[in-house]
Each structure stands twice: as C-alpha cells, then as structure tokens.
Amino acid sequence: MKIGILTSGGDCPGLNAVIRGVVLKGTMTYDLEFVGIRDGWRGVVDGDFFPLTRHEVKGLSKVGGTILGTSRTNPYEGPRGGAENIAKTLYGHRIDGIIAIGGEGTLAAANRLYNDGINVLGVPKxxxxxxxxxxxxxxxxxxxxxxxxxxxxxxxxxxSHQRCMVAEVMGRHVGWIALHAGIAAGAHVICIPEVPMSIDQIAEQVSKARDRGRAPLVVVSEGFTLQGMDEAYSDKGLDAFNRPRLGGIGEVLAPEIERITGMETRATVLGHIQRGGSPSAFDRVLATRLGLHAADAVVDGAWGQMVSMQGTDIVRVPFEEALGELNTVPQYRYEEAAALFG
Amino acid sequence: MKIGILTSGGDCPGLNAVIRGVVLKGTMTYDLEFVGIRDGWRGVVDGDFFPLTRHEVKGLSKVGGTILGTSRTNPYEGPRGGAENIAKTLYGHRIDGIIAIGGEGTLAAANRLYNDGINVLGVPKxxxxxxxxxxxxxxxxxxxxxxxxxxxxxxxxxxSHQRCMVAEVMGRHVGWIALHAGIAAGAHVICIPEVPMSIDQIAEQVSKARDRGRAPLVVVSEGFTLQGMDEAYSDKGLDAFNRPRLGGIGEVLAPEIERITGMETRATVLGHIQRGGSPSAFDRVLATRLGLHAADAVVDGAWGQMVSMQGTDIVRVPFEEALGELNTVPQYRYEEAAALFG
Amino acid sequence: MKIGILTSGGDCPGLNAVIRGVVLKGTMTYDLEFVGIRDGWRGVVDGDFFPLTRHEVKGLSKVGGTILGTSRTNPYEGPRGGAENIAKTLYGHRIDGIIAIGGEGTLAAANRLYNDGINVLGVPKxxxxxxxxxxxxxxxxxxxxxxxxxxxxxxxxxxSHQRCMVAEVMGRHVGWIALHAGIAAGAHVICIPEVPMSIDQIAEQVSKARDRGRAPLVVVSEGFTLQGMDEAYSDKGLDAFNRPRLGGIGEVLAPEIERITGMETRATVLGHIQRGGSPSAFDRVLATRLGLHAADAVVDGAWGQMVSMQGTDIVRVPFEEALGELNTVPQYRYEEAAALFG
Amino acid sequence: MKIGILTSGGDCPGLNAVIRGVVLKGTMTYDLEFVGIRDGWRGVVDGDFFPLTRHEVKGLSKVGGTILGTSRTNPYEGPRGGAENIAKTLYGHRIDGIIAIGGEGTLAAANRLYNDGINVLGVPKxxxxxxxxxxxxxxxxxxxxxxxxxxxxxxxxxxSHQRCMVAEVMGRHVGWIALHAGIAAGAHVICIPEVPMSIDQIAEQVSKARDRGRAPLVVVSEGFTLQGMDEAYSDKGLDAFNRPRLGGIGEVLAPEIERITGMETRATVLGHIQRGGSPSAFDRVLATRLGLHAADAVVDGAWGQMVSMQGTDIVRVPFEEALGELNTVPQYRYEEAAALFG
Incomplete structure (x- = not known):
C-alpha cells in the first residue's frame, strides 16, 4: 500500500513528530510505502508528491514546522480540484489513501472527500x-x-514599575491558551471569547489586584470581543476602516484600562512565537503516538476517522464527532479558574 | 473550619501551586482558615504549624519546591506518633482536617489515619x-x-563523536519518565523496570542504530535491573558490597555496551535536576486545579479520598484505589514505543 | 557609612543581582549599612527609604525585576527636587552616598548631582x-x-509556509539587540537605526534569500527609520496623527515587503518580554560583579564614577565618559554581519 | 584557494556556527573554495575530505555538535601522519591551508604543523x-x-528538604565554569582546581550557610582535588584501584560533608549535558564572528595564528600566545566571588 501524508493549515509544533511516527511504524512494522504531499491540499490537487522514507524522518521528533510544507488551499476549488479529479490524480500515482494532519477546516475537507469515495484518515492539529x-x-x-x-x-x-501588563495570546474562537497560561502564570484577569466582559468589569478586577499590592496581569485571547467596544469606537469617531489598524485586542484594552484605573498599562501581543519552534516533550509524545496509531488505522482500513487522545489512550473517532461545533471553554472551567482571582 | 496542609516525600515541581490553589479557593470562596504544617508528617506529630493566608501563597504557581518543607517521617512512629496522639494534637490546635500532598507512602499513611478517625484528604504527588x-x-x-x-x-x-550516549533518568519502580522522554528525544533503546532485558539485547539495539548511521541514544530508568547482572558481577569477582559503589545503572550499562559493540559509550546520570525548579505550564495548571478541587472536597467533607486527574477533569477517588499496586507501564505502551526503533 | 541604593528607568534583568552584590560585599566585607530607595529618584526626592540587609537580598541573583521599584522621575524636578533639597533629605536620614543603577538619563542626573556636591556612584544599566x-x-x-x-x-x-517573517526587537536609538540576535538566529536582513535603508533595499535582500530557497527572516530595531517612509505615508494620505496607530516599525515593514516581493509576510513585535524575567547566567555574573565592585568603590570614595566592564575586568570610569554620545553600532560591525547574508 | 576545515577534541556548542561563518564569508566575499575534513586530524591524515558549500552550512548557527565530526587523533602519529605525509595529502587534493577549530591540544598540533611548513589557522574552542x-x-x-x-x-x-546540594560541573584543569555558574546560582561554596581546600574548610562554609537558614549549595569542578583526600582514602583501606570507581569528586564530597555537618547531602554530576545542544546567543555570535574573521585571516595569509576575542573585538594572535600555560582562574577573581559567601 502507498499512502500520502499532508499537513494543512497554520504551523504547529509536533507536525514533524506525527510524520515521523507514521513513517517509522508504517515502514518498519507494516511495510507500507509513503509519499510526502507538498503544501497540504495544494499538493494533492497538483499531484506534488515525493518519496518519504525512514531516512527523511530521521531526528524529526524535536524539529518544529513541517517538512511537507503547508497551505490553506481548499481541495474542492480550482480546475484540478474536486473529488473526481483528486481520485484520478491519486490513482495515477498509485496512492491508496491520504493521512491528513490538520484542524477543523482540513478535517471538514477530509470528511467530504471521504464521503466522495477517497480514503482519508485524519490527525487533529x-x-x-x-x-x-x-x-x-x-x-x-x-x-x-x-x-x-x-x-x-x-x-x-x-x-518593578507597578504597572498593569496585558498579554494577548492566540485563540481566535476559543480561550484555552489564555485559560491555561493564565492559570499557570497567575493572571488576575482572563478574557476569552466564550465569556463576554465589559471594560469596566476588567478594570474592576485590575483595581482589586492593584489594591492588594499586586501588579495586575491580564491575559486576553486574540478573539475576545469587548462588550460595548463598537459603541466605544463610534464615540471616538473611528469607523470600521480604522479599527483593524489599531492592532490586536490587547492594544485596545491597555489604554482603556489605563484610562479607567489610572494605572500605567502596557500590552504585548505574543503572536507567531506561540506556534513555531521545537515542541514540548508532551507534544512530542502526543504527536508521535498519534502518528504511530495513524499507521495502525491505515492498515485496519479505518478511513473516515481521525486518531485522537482520550485520557492516556489514543483512540479513533469518526470525522463527524470532531466537526460542527468547536471545543470551547465550558463555563465551569472558567469559573474554576476565576476562583483564583476572586 | 481550620485545615492543615502538608507536603511529604521527595521534592516535586508543583507542590507550591497546589498549596496556592487550596488557599486561594479555600479563603476567598469558602472562608476556610489554613495552617501550614512544617516538614510533612513530622510537623503533624510535633504540632509544628503556622498560619497560611492568601499573602503567603502569592506568586507561588511558578515557584519550585515547597514552602512547607518536606520529610519522610512516618506519622505512626515515635512517642508522639499514632492516630490517638495526632488527634489530640490537631484538636489542641482546633484543626479540623488535613490535606496531605504526597506519593504512595504518604497516601497510605493518610488512609490509615483516616481509617483511625482523622479527617484526611489526599493530593497525589x-x-x-x-x-x-x-x-x-x-x-x-x-x-x-x-x-x-x-x-x-x-x-x-x-x-559529533559517533558515540553511544546513555542517559539515566528517574523511575525507581516504573519506567514512565524513561518511556516518555525516550519517545520525545528519539531514543534507540528504552530500558525500564517493567521490561527485563539482557545486555546482549541492549547491545544489539545499539548496534542496529549504529549500522543505520545513527549515534545510539539509550535511556534507562534508575530502577531497571539488567538481566544477568548478578552473574556478570560475580564473574568479575565483585560482591554485593562493591556494587552500590559503581554508581547508577547507567554507569553499569555504558562500559558493557562499549565492550560488546566496540562503540565508545558515555553515561550521564541526570539525578536531582529532574525534580527541582519551576514547574512546566502543564504541571502548574494540573497542580493548581488539584488544589482548587481539594478545597471543594474539604467543604464537601470528602475525607478519605484524593483528588485526581481523569481525562480533562479533576475527580475524587477513595484512597484505596490509588494504593496497593503501582501504576506501571503496561506492555502495550512499551510495544507502542518499541515500534519506533524496531 | 550608610549608603542608599536606587534603580531607575526601564526594567532590566540583573538589577536585583547588582543590589545583592552591593549589599553582600558591603555588609560582610566592609560593614557598611544600606537603605533601599523606593522607585528610583522619586524615592530620593520623597525620602522613601527602607533598611536593606543581607536578609532582603537572599536568593536575588536569579530574580528578574527590582525589589526597589523604579520610575522615570527626574531628581531636579518638583518642589522637593534639586541638589539642595536632596542633600538635606539625605542628611536627615544620615545617608552618606547613593549608588544609582540606571541608564543614560539616570547617569546624567547622577553626574549633575555629583557636580552639585552629592556623593553618587553609578552602575550602568x-x-x-x-x-x-x-x-x-x-x-x-x-x-x-x-x-x-x-x-x-x-x-x-x-x-513551513514559505513566508517572510519580520521580528521587531528593542533598540530605540541603537541596533545592538537586532545585530546580535540577527547574527545568532541567522537573519537575512538586519535593520538598525544606525544604517538607513529603503524598503526596496530590504525587499531585494528578502527576494535574494527567497530565491536561494530560504524563508527570509528580517530583524528590525524598534528605532529603525525606513528611508522614504514619510513620503510613502503622505502618498497614502496618512498624516502624522495616524502613524503611531500603525504599531511598531515591524508592522510597517511587513505589508510593504509583501507588496514588493509578492511573498506572504508576517510581523511579530517582541516587546516587553525582552526586558523582564530571570537573567541569563552571563548577566547574573556581570551584574553581581558590578555590585561587588560598586561596594569597593564606595569604600574608596570613588564618587562621580561608574563601574563598568572592560574585557574580563570591572573598572571605574568617570560619568562623563559614559555620557554625551550613545554607544552605537559601528559601521564595521554592521558590515561584518552583512557578509553573512551577502 | 581551497581551504580545509576541521573540528577536533571534545564536543562544544558553536562549532557549527564557526564553520558556517567561515564558509559564508569565504565563498560570498572572497570566492574561496572549502572542503570539510572528517573527524579532526584523522581526516587530514586519511585524506577524508568532502566539498563544503554554502548549501551545507544552511541554518547551522543554532545547531549543536559539528557536521564535520571530531576525534582526538594526533596528526603526528601513525604511518600516514607527520608533516611530510600531510603536506603530500593536502597537495594531492590541492588544499592550500587548514582552519583547525580546537582546544589546547589541537592548537599545539596546529602550531607544530605550521612550523613544519603547513598553512594552518586556528580557532580556539x-x-x-x-x-x-x-x-x-x-x-x-x-x-x-x-x-x-x-x-x-x-x-x-x-x-524543601533542608539539604546540602553538591553540583559537579566541568573543568578538568580550571574552575571557570564552577566560578561563573556558582556566582550566577548563588552557591555557598565554590571548589576549583586553582584553590586547594580541605573537607573541613568546605564543611565549615556549609555549616555557616545552614546556620543562616539557607540550604547550602556547593559547586565543584571535576578537576578539584580535595586536600588530604589521599590520606582519607588510605585511612579507609581504599587503594588506587577502587578510587576511580567512586565516581566524580562531587560524589566524594557529599558523604564527607554529610558526615561532618550532619546535614543530609546529595551530589549531582552534570556531565555531558554541559557540552551538547544548541548554543546560547552569546556563543552563536562569538562563534560566527570567529568564523567570519578566520576567512579574512586566510585571505590575508595569516597562517600560524588564531583568531580570538579581546573585549568586543576579534583579533589575531600567534599560536604561541595561547599555548604553554592554561588560562586559570586568578586569585583575585576567586576572592571577588568569595566575598559573596563571606
């Protein structure tokens, strides 16, 4: 059997460890053959493949990024896209199935292709x-x-400066990074997309921390929407055109916090450093195990599913279970953390 | 209610984060009062307590070690030990219950005290x-x-040197650190207490890696026992008295590997650096959450239980479930990893 | 002798190590007495002092920030400022001299106070x-x-994405951080205040790196001024009022690079994370040594000077030598690095 | 001109950065041609060369180890060794000179070869x-x-345990690592080869720190010789055969400290982790600059010299200046640090 592997969507530490896990288990235990697919679905559509042997994945568990490249191409778009064209392309290269490593969009596309008759297995990223x-x-x-x-x-x-510091972290739709990093770093306010707050509520938390002699730390997900922000902008005569120029939400919050609390406030937008570089040991182990189990799943013909972590086990779940709704921070998890800054 | 908190056994990153979680939730949400117990069960027996307020736990989530101190004292030993004496000591200080943060030994003692009528709650460490x-x-x-x-x-x-490197990691009875770090670092041989191996098996794996052009990396748990080691020593005329002087098992393996494979081999014993210093974000979050839930459990009167992590949740389990047998590496988890160095 | 210590200006890893070095050497070797001055010159002016003993500086070599607090107050301003008032305040507290740890502004103020008769010693920061x-x-x-x-x-x-990445680092007037971090990380373009460049020159370097198959990395000091930027803005109808809203220079460069090279480009502004947290070993050693030598200098009555690093030695230099001109990146150092991305 | 590059002696973070610096400057600025020499002087003797282009050194500034391999071969030994044979081998491959990156032994060999007519340039490592x-x-x-x-x-x-911790660091003949790391980490005793101490002196320092409420930290160079150690061993009936089995000096000190002070004491031997892995930014900059200047020196025909760091500059010095005596820790530097633990 010949299997293609692709990585799709934004960069993520551990992609290379998955690829290594798949290839080592697949070649040594099952005698599978692999090709790398360049730049995600773009490579599927264009037939841009290259042989992927044990040699290519040497030492990859610690290496950030993806040796396969990535893109945000939709496999159903363009003249060579769509299930029928892709089936022909794969057949032409004698590729029996695809392991797609990606997020919600990638897995949705994978599911559609699977329903259209293509052998696809998913790895969540x-x-x-x-x-x-x-x-x-x-x-x-x-x-x-x-x-x-x-x-x-x-x-x-x-x-040192008795300042309020605002840190903007990743999380366009969900607040997990802000929640966990906020707990870990001892933040005094955690602002996430799932929990609407007004600037006055945030400022009140900041003031309470300041009054206890602390230098307040606010962590905010990039996708947090401040309650009443639209009104605030129109009060200042700023229209939609100007808003994106104001930078991330962290840079929106800082001057407002300073205005209300009177406390010097500075924002830092962490940005891309959160998604590059060498993975943590936890992520290397998780990614490697997902790769190993993906090779098993291929041999079992478990197409239309993705491998996933549940407790300490790696299991298989149908694509549908992962799609549709996002994994948002539940109310009880937010309240659990909120007890820390009471 | 007044609650005592103790940390017992070896140092572990996250102890302070648990303490902080308990105290913040307990004081702010439930109006509990806390005392710190110095040096584990030693402080219980000696009545060595001090007030533990929100102020004392400030900024602790990232701080390694334990502000309470720790020891390996058995609460049933000594003239002031035993359930009856301890009950009197606690009563004398109006302490209603104890949160004991510790490992197998600590939790076994906690369970015995609980069965003898003392209010004890456990946090696994x-x-x-x-x-x-x-x-x-x-x-x-x-x-x-x-x-x-x-x-x-x-x-x-x-x-650089085309050498075989041997790393000895912690794990007196179980091989989890060796297994996970070995997967993460791409080790070519993983030697754990649960899986007996002979020096010839190890050397064969080393040679295979060398023959593929790799510099072999061997990770070994301190508790790994080499099959046939006793015989090997007696062949050399070394008796039991001399063996402990030979250092850790890593230092035993290295010269044997070099002798059989002919490959220059060096051992490093990582030792205590594995258990000190600032905790990882994962451990800070887990420890903080365990602390928060321990405060809940106290209020619920859930004595005789420990808080624990299952999947993404913190739950309560009776002490008995955690005791008796150790959580060893199951065979399928070892084989899963072994596929990587096939 | 009683000596006051202050830290002034922006936060900087190593401030606490200097304080520790001064106090340990001063108290143990010379039997000096120390007071901490709160929040830089603000504390001098306000007479905001507290006793600083060996106990207070325990464990500080690794701790970021400053236990003394800091501010940007000018000691010659306000009703209680000026050399005469300060002399009275110090005399009132029987303080014989001040060790001022700070940058250009702090040392300039220190020099003026020294010339006005106050005993001041400097530590460059x-x-x-x-x-x-x-x-x-x-x-x-x-x-x-x-x-x-x-x-x-x-x-x-x-x-992974075949993108150009732009990193904006600190350096309002000089490019040392960009130069050294750029060399260390293997940047393909280094933009510093000392070396004017046009957007076309930058884009050409980016294109050359891309054409060699590299994902171009551009590092830019916050104080870099793009040649022709004013014209560019006025072409777009943006006036001075709007410019600061556009964020850092990194965010200015990225879209321009993308426009010219056609290569997807992303900017990250590293910001305050560069100046907080635990110091590197090099900085701990340097800061500690400066502190030790500052205590010596006090005993020698070497007021009006600062301690400084030359080669592997700590020496004393008059304030004037450090003031006036900034330590900019010399042309030959920039050209040295430029050879790397030829 | 065709130049060979070799790395010799023990592994050292920054070797690859030197190689990259030489090749980038040499090829792009001077149009030099390079060959890599495999495994230090071994490759010179055996004529084991391979082309080294800009492509091979891509991304190397951050990569630990050496892509050239290393060994401890002496170029004057063996049937193919010696200046005359080596001159022939180099001539046969049209190699005009060698850049040797290595320590005292390497540079001594380089100097001898230079005196025997071979073009050699040194880079200190x-x-x-x-x-x-x-x-x-x-x-x-x-x-x-x-x-x-x-x-x-x-x-x-x-x-946490109120223990004395002993850390053994590298430094066979000199105590620089112990001195600097000891200052940086706030050690209470620093034991280096240059400063003889008896176990009683060490134990006294430990006790003083303990009495001030500190958990004593002792750092010891591997090359430290305890005064009176020979006598101590013979008192115990241990002969020379047994001594090396006792592990590093740290493991010798710990039980002695425990015996004298009565304080639980644990030793950790850091070992090889100190010399592998990705270099710090300082080392990447220094190594890259040495590489760049080595290329300049080749073009200037500055054979028989090594490039070296003095202050903030890279200069050239004749081999002789670096040889003969080692750079030991001078007495005043040790006393400077000793003031910290008074």
Missing amino acids: TIDNDLRATDYSFGFDTAVNIATEAMDRLRTTGD | TIDNDLRATDYSFGFDTAVNIATEAMDRLRTTGD | TIDNDLRATDYSFGFDTAVNIATEAMDRLRTTGD | TIDNDLRATDYSFGFDTAVNIATEAMDRLRTTGD
Whole structure:
C-alpha cells in the first residue's frame, strides 16, 4: 500500500513528530510505502508528491514546522480540484489513501472527500485546542508553555514599575491558551471569547489586584470581543476602516484600562512565537503516538476517522464527532479558574 | 473550619501551586482558615504549624519546591506518633482536617489515619507517575521535559563523536519518565523496570542504530535491573558490597555496551535536576486545579479520598484505589514505543 | 557609612543581582549599612527609604525585576527636587552616598548631582547596550537570548509556509539587540537605526534569500527609520496623527515587503518580554560583579564614577565618559554581519 | 584557494556556527573554495575530505555538535601522519591551508604543523575557557547557562528538604565554569582546581550557610582535588584501584560533608549535558564572528595564528600566545566571588 501524508493549515509544533511516527511504524512494522504531499491540499490537487522514507524522518521528533510544507488551499476549488479529479490524480500515482494532519477546516475537507469515495484518515492539529473529540491536540502544550514563560517575564516588569501588563495570546474562537497560561502564570484577569466582559468589569478586577499590592496581569485571547467596544469606537469617531489598524485586542484594552484605573498599562501581543519552534516533550509524545496509531488505522482500513487522545489512550473517532461545533471553554472551567482571582 | 496542609516525600515541581490553589479557593470562596504544617508528617506529630493566608501563597504557581518543607517521617512512629496522639494534637490546635500532598507512602499513611478517625484528604504527588487512579500526577511533565532537553543535548555530542550516549533518568519502580522522554528525544533503546532485558539485547539495539548511521541514544530508568547482572558481577569477582559503589545503572550499562559493540559509550546520570525548579505550564495548571478541587472536597467533607486527574477533569477517588499496586507501564505502551526503533 | 541604593528607568534583568552584590560585599566585607530607595529618584526626592540587609537580598541573583521599584522621575524636578533639597533629605536620614543603577538619563542626573556636591556612584544599566565606556551592560545578553529564541521559533513557521517573517526587537536609538540576535538566529536582513535603508533595499535582500530557497527572516530595531517612509505615508494620505496607530516599525515593514516581493509576510513585535524575567547566567555574573565592585568603590570614595566592564575586568570610569554620545553600532560591525547574508 | 576545515577534541556548542561563518564569508566575499575534513586530524591524515558549500552550512548557527565530526587523533602519529605525509595529502587534493577549530591540544598540533611548513589557522574552542589569549571561548557561555539552570533546580530541592546540594560541573584543569555558574546560582561554596581546600574548610562554609537558614549549595569542578583526600582514602583501606570507581569528586564530597555537618547531602554530576545542544546567543555570535574573521585571516595569509576575542573585538594572535600555560582562574577573581559567601 502507498499512502500520502499532508499537513494543512497554520504551523504547529509536533507536525514533524506525527510524520515521523507514521513513517517509522508504517515502514518498519507494516511495510507500507509513503509519499510526502507538498503544501497540504495544494499538493494533492497538483499531484506534488515525493518519496518519504525512514531516512527523511530521521531526528524529526524535536524539529518544529513541517517538512511537507503547508497551505490553506481548499481541495474542492480550482480546475484540478474536486473529488473526481483528486481520485484520478491519486490513482495515477498509485496512492491508496491520504493521512491528513490538520484542524477543523482540513478535517471538514477530509470528511467530504471521504464521503466522495477517497480514503482519508485524519490527525487533529490545532494550537488553539479548539477541536472536539480529543482531550488535547499537539501544539497546544507548547503554545501554553511559551505564553506562560512570556507572562512570567512580563510580571517582573509589572512589579518593578507597578504597572498593569496585558498579554494577548492566540485563540481566535476559543480561550484555552489564555485559560491555561493564565492559570499557570497567575493572571488576575482572563478574557476569552466564550465569556463576554465589559471594560469596566476588567478594570474592576485590575483595581482589586492593584489594591492588594499586586501588579495586575491580564491575559486576553486574540478573539475576545469587548462588550460595548463598537459603541466605544463610534464615540471616538473611528469607523470600521480604522479599527483593524489599531492592532490586536490587547492594544485596545491597555489604554482603556489605563484610562479607567489610572494605572500605567502596557500590552504585548505574543503572536507567531506561540506556534513555531521545537515542541514540548508532551507534544512530542502526543504527536508521535498519534502518528504511530495513524499507521495502525491505515492498515485496519479505518478511513473516515481521525486518531485522537482520550485520557492516556489514543483512540479513533469518526470525522463527524470532531466537526460542527468547536471545543470551547465550558463555563465551569472558567469559573474554576476565576476562583483564583476572586 | 481550620485545615492543615502538608507536603511529604521527595521534592516535586508543583507542590507550591497546589498549596496556592487550596488557599486561594479555600479563603476567598469558602472562608476556610489554613495552617501550614512544617516538614510533612513530622510537623503533624510535633504540632509544628503556622498560619497560611492568601499573602503567603502569592506568586507561588511558578515557584519550585515547597514552602512547607518536606520529610519522610512516618506519622505512626515515635512517642508522639499514632492516630490517638495526632488527634489530640490537631484538636489542641482546633484543626479540623488535613490535606496531605504526597506519593504512595504518604497516601497510605493518610488512609490509615483516616481509617483511625482523622479527617484526611489526599493530593497525589509523584515525579515518577507511579500512582494509580490519576491519569498523570504533577511534576511528571516537568521531569520529562528536563530529561528530554538533556537528551537533546546528549544527542549532538553522540553525533559529533559517533558515540553511544546513555542517559539515566528517574523511575525507581516504573519506567514512565524513561518511556516518555525516550519517545520525545528519539531514543534507540528504552530500558525500564517493567521490561527485563539482557545486555546482549541492549547491545544489539545499539548496534542496529549504529549500522543505520545513527549515534545510539539509550535511556534507562534508575530502577531497571539488567538481566544477568548478578552473574556478570560475580564473574568479575565483585560482591554485593562493591556494587552500590559503581554508581547508577547507567554507569553499569555504558562500559558493557562499549565492550560488546566496540562503540565508545558515555553515561550521564541526570539525578536531582529532574525534580527541582519551576514547574512546566502543564504541571502548574494540573497542580493548581488539584488544589482548587481539594478545597471543594474539604467543604464537601470528602475525607478519605484524593483528588485526581481523569481525562480533562479533576475527580475524587477513595484512597484505596490509588494504593496497593503501582501504576506501571503496561506492555502495550512499551510495544507502542518499541515500534519506533524496531 | 550608610549608603542608599536606587534603580531607575526601564526594567532590566540583573538589577536585583547588582543590589545583592552591593549589599553582600558591603555588609560582610566592609560593614557598611544600606537603605533601599523606593522607585528610583522619586524615592530620593520623597525620602522613601527602607533598611536593606543581607536578609532582603537572599536568593536575588536569579530574580528578574527590582525589589526597589523604579520610575522615570527626574531628581531636579518638583518642589522637593534639586541638589539642595536632596542633600538635606539625605542628611536627615544620615545617608552618606547613593549608588544609582540606571541608564543614560539616570547617569546624567547622577553626574549633575555629583557636580552639585552629592556623593553618587553609578552602575550602568541598559537593555539596549547603548552606553559607552562599558563593553556590555547587564540585561543585554538576556534580551538577545530571548529575541534569538523567539526568532528560532519564527523561522520554523516561515519555512513551513514559505513566508517572510519580520521580528521587531528593542533598540530605540541603537541596533545592538537586532545585530546580535540577527547574527545568532541567522537573519537575512538586519535593520538598525544606525544604517538607513529603503524598503526596496530590504525587499531585494528578502527576494535574494527567497530565491536561494530560504524563508527570509528580517530583524528590525524598534528605532529603525525606513528611508522614504514619510513620503510613502503622505502618498497614502496618512498624516502624522495616524502613524503611531500603525504599531511598531515591524508592522510597517511587513505589508510593504509583501507588496514588493509578492511573498506572504508576517510581523511579530517582541516587546516587553525582552526586558523582564530571570537573567541569563552571563548577566547574573556581570551584574553581581558590578555590585561587588560598586561596594569597593564606595569604600574608596570613588564618587562621580561608574563601574563598568572592560574585557574580563570591572573598572571605574568617570560619568562623563559614559555620557554625551550613545554607544552605537559601528559601521564595521554592521558590515561584518552583512557578509553573512551577502 | 581551497581551504580545509576541521573540528577536533571534545564536543562544544558553536562549532557549527564557526564553520558556517567561515564558509559564508569565504565563498560570498572572497570566492574561496572549502572542503570539510572528517573527524579532526584523522581526516587530514586519511585524506577524508568532502566539498563544503554554502548549501551545507544552511541554518547551522543554532545547531549543536559539528557536521564535520571530531576525534582526538594526533596528526603526528601513525604511518600516514607527520608533516611530510600531510603536506603530500593536502597537495594531492590541492588544499592550500587548514582552519583547525580546537582546544589546547589541537592548537599545539596546529602550531607544530605550521612550523613544519603547513598553512594552518586556528580557532580556539574550549568549554572550560582554559585557553589564554582570548577573553572567552565559545561553548563556555552555554555550559555556564546549563550549569546555572541545573543549580537553580537543585536549590529548590535543597530548600524543601533542608539539604546540602553538591553540583559537579566541568573543568578538568580550571574552575571557570564552577566560578561563573556558582556566582550566577548563588552557591555557598565554590571548589576549583586553582584553590586547594580541605573537607573541613568546605564543611565549615556549609555549616555557616545552614546556620543562616539557607540550604547550602556547593559547586565543584571535576578537576578539584580535595586536600588530604589521599590520606582519607588510605585511612579507609581504599587503594588506587577502587578510587576511580567512586565516581566524580562531587560524589566524594557529599558523604564527607554529610558526615561532618550532619546535614543530609546529595551530589549531582552534570556531565555531558554541559557540552551538547544548541548554543546560547552569546556563543552563536562569538562563534560566527570567529568564523567570519578566520576567512579574512586566510585571505590575508595569516597562517600560524588564531583568531580570538579581546573585549568586543576579534583579533589575531600567534599560536604561541595561547599555548604553554592554561588560562586559570586568578586569585583575585576567586576572592571577588568569595566575598559573596563571606
């Protein structure tokens, strides 16, 4: 059997470890043959493949990024896209199935292709931890470690200057990175997309921390929407055109916090450093295990499913279970953490 | 209600984060009062207590070690030990219950005290991850990260000199640190207490890696017993008196590997650096959550139980479930990893 | 003798190590007495002092921030400011001299106070390494390490997506952090205040790296001014009022690079994480040694001077040598590095 | 011109950065041609060369180890060794000169070959910082960082258990790593080869720290010789045969300290993790600059010299200046540090 592997969507520490896991188990235990697919679905559509042997995956468990490249191409678009064309392309290269490593969009495309008759197996990948049907996804632990270390650094500066520090972390739709890094770094306010807050509520928390003699630390997901922000902008005569120029939500919050509390406030947007570089040990182990089990699943013909982590086990779940809704932070998890800054 | 908190057994990153979680939730949400117990069960027996307020736990989530101190004292030993004496001591200080943060020995003592009528709640703590009834325990992730980073460093030296490098990691009875760090660092041989191996088997794996052009990396748990080691020593005329002087098992393996494979081999015993210092973000979150839930459990009167991690949740389990047998590496988990160095 | 210690200006890893070095040497070797001055010159003016003993500086060599607090107050301003008032305040507290740990502004104020008859000794402090008369200043090495590690992470993402990554680092007037972190991380373009470049020159370097199959990495000091930027903005109808809203120079460069090269480009502004947190070993050693030698200098009555690093030695230089001009990156150092991306 | 590059002696972070610096400057600025020499002088003797282009050194500034391999071969030994044979071998491959990156032994061999008519240029390399004529050598800063971080971890465990912790670091003949890491981590005793101490002196320092409420931290160079150790062993009836089996000096000190002070004491031997892995930013910059200047020196025909760091500059010094005596820790530097633990 010849199997193609692709990585799709944003960069994520652990992608290479998955690839290594698949190839080592597949070649040594099952005698499978592999090809790398360049730049995600783009490579499937264009037939851009290259042989992937044990030699190519040497030493990859610690290496950030993806040796396969990635893109955000939709396999159903363009003149060579669509299930029928792809089936022909794969057949032409004698490729029996695809392992697609990616997030919600990638897995949705994988599911559609599977329903259209293509053999696809999924491996969940999301920095934000926003996929259901897996306890955690690789890359998330690394991102939380990086955000936590950055906030550890911001705290000493906050303390030295008696400043409020605002850290904006990743999380377009869900607040997991902010929640976990906020708990780990001892943040005094955690602002996530799932829990609407007004600037006055945030400022009140900041003031309470300040009044206890602390230098307040605020962590905010990039996808957090401030209640009443639209009104605030229109009060200032700023229209939609100007808003994106104002930078991330962290840079929106800082001056508002300073205005209300009177406390000097600085924002830092952590940005891309959260999704690059060498994975944490946790992510290397998780990614490697997902890769090993993906090879098993291929041999079992378990197409239309993804491998996933549940407790300490790697299991298989149908694509549908992971799709549709995002894995948001449940109310009880937010309240659990909120008890820390009471 | 007044509650005492103690930490017992070996040092472990995250102890302070548990203490902070308990105290913040307990004081702010439930209006509990806390005392710190100095040096584990020693402080219980001696009545060595001090007030523990929100102020004392400030900033502790990232701080390694334990502000309470620790010891390996058995609460049933000595003239002031035993359930009856301890009950009097606690009553004298108006302490209503104890939260004991510790490993197998600590929890066994906690259980016995509970059965003898003392209010005790447990929080599992083990670097080695050898406790049942919890998916992971805090400290383990930090230890695996440290061991992995150390092995990443050893690998470059192995490659430069075409040497075999042996890393001895913690794990007196179970091989979890060796297994996870070995997967993460891409080790070629993983030697754990649960899986007996002879020196010839190890040397064969080393030779195979060498023959593929790799600098072999061997990770070994301190508790690994080499099959046939006793015979080997007696062949050399070394008796039991001399053996402990030979250092850790890593230092035993290295010269034997070199002798059989002819490959220059060096051992490094990572030792105590695996159990000190600032916890990883994962361990800070886990430890904090265990602390928060321990405060809940106290209020619920859930004595005789320990809080534990299952999947993404914190649950309560009776002491008995965690005791008796250790959480060893199951055969299928070892074989899963073995597929990597086939 | 009673000596006051203050830290002034922006946060910098190593401040606490200096304080510890001064106090340990001063109390144990010379029997000096110390007071901490709160929040830089603000505390001098307000007479905000507290006893500083060996106990207070325990364990500080690794701790980021400053236990003394800091501010940007000018000691010559306000009703209680000025040399005469300060002399009275110090006399009132029987303080014989001040050790001022700070950057250009702090040392200029220190020099003026010294010329006005106050005993002041300086310790150079600048993240940016912009002070003359010292080979390096503490905090710089830590900042370069943090920036380098961040860029290591950005590179893997650049490679995975075939993107150009732009990293904005600290350096308002000098490019040392960009130069050193750029060399360390293997940047393809280094943009510093000392070396004017046009967007076309930058884009050409980016294109050359891309054409060699690399994902280009651009590092830019916050103080870099793009040649022709004013014209570019006025072409777009943006006036001075709007410009600061556009964020850092990194965010200015990225879209321009993308426009010219056609290569997807992303900017990350590292910001405050470069100046907080635990110092590197180099900075701990340098800061501690400066502190030790500051205590010697006090005993020698070497007021009006600062301690500084030259080669492997700590020496004393008059304030004037450090003031006036900044320590900019010399042309030959920039050209040296430019040979790497030829 | 065709130039060979070799790395010789023990592994050291920054070797690859030197190689990259030489090749980038040499090929792009000067149009030199390079060959890699495999495994140090072994490759010179055996004529084991391979083309080294810009492509081979891509991304190497952060990569630990050496892509050239290394060995401890003496070029004057063996049937193909000696200046005459080597001259023939080099001539046969049209190699005009050699850049030798190595420590004292390597540079001594390089000097002898130079005196015998071979074009050799040196780049100093020593983890231990034991070479004269250079302020620092690359690899040293990384080693000090690793040792410091390890000791930060040991401290929390010492504090939790009220134990004395002993850390053995590298330094066979000189104590630089122990001195710098000891200052950085706040050690209470620093034992280096240059400063003889008896076990009683060490124990006294330990007791003093303990009496001040500290958990004592002792750092010891591997090359430290305890005064009176020979007598101590013979008192115990241990002969020379048994002594090396006792492990490093750290493992010798720990039980003695425990015996005298009555304080539980644990030793950790850091070992090879100090010399592998990715270099610190400081070492990457230093190594890269040495490489760049080595290319300049080749073009200038500055054979018989080595490039070296003095202050912030890279200069050239004749081999002789670096040879003969080691760069030991001078008395005043040790006393400077000793003031910290008074």
